[in-house]
Amino acid sequence: MAEQAHTIIGPDTHIKGDMTFESTARLLGSFEGRIAAKGELQIADSAVCKAAVEAGKVTIDGQVEGNVTARDRVELSAKARMKGDLIATKLVVVDGASFVGHVTVGPDAAKAAKPMELEIKPMAAAQPPKVETKPQDPARR
Numbered sequence: 001m002a003e004q005a006h007t008i009i010g011p012d013t014h015i016k017g018d019m020t021f022e023s024t025a026r027l028l029g030s031f032e033g034r035i036a037a038k039g040e041l042q043i044a045d046s047a048v049c050k051a052a053v054e055a056g057k058v059t060i061d062g063q064v065e066g067n068v069t070a071r072d073r074v075e076l077s078a079k080a081r082m083k084g085d086l087i088a089t090k091l092v093v094v095d096g097a098s099f100v101g102h103v104t105v106g107p108d109a110a111k112a113a114k115p116m117e118l119e120i121k122p123m124a125a126a127q128p129p130k131v132e133t134k135p136q137d138p139a140r141r
Contacts, residue, residue, distance in 0.1 A: 021038075025042070040057040049063065060077065071089065086103045087109050
C-alpha cells in the first residue's frame with residue numbers, strides 16, 4: 001500500500017514549473033515541468049504529468065510523458081500510460097500498463113543517472129495590497 005501523501009495536488013489544479021518535496025506527494029491534476037523529490041511521487045489515474053521526474057519511488061496510475069528516474073522503484077499500474085525513458089533500481093509493471101521508451105533497471109541504474117538540479121528560491125513575503133483612495137469632490141456632498 002502506498003504511503004499517505006503529505007502534499008496533494010487536486011484534480012482541478014494545473015501547475016507549470018518546478019516542484020520539489022521531501023516526503024510524499026500525490027498528483028491528481030496536471031503538472032508540466034520538472035519534479036525532484038527525496039520521497040515518493042504518486043501519479044493518480046486522473047493525473048497528467050508532462051515532466052522530467054526524479055524521486056525515491058514513483059507510482060504511476062495515470063499518464064506520464066517524460067523521463068522518470070527513481071532511486072528505489074517505479075510501479076506502473078494497469079491504468080498507467082507512460083512515454084519516456086525510465087531508470088530505476090526496481091520496476092513493477094502490471095498487466096494492462098502501457099509504456100513507450102527505454103528502460104534501465106538494476107541495483108546501480110539510479111546511481112549512474114545524473115541527478116537533476118533544481119534551484120529552490122524562497123518565496124517573497126506577502127505584501128498587503130495597496131489601496132488608493134481619492135478625495136471626495138465637495139460638490140458631490
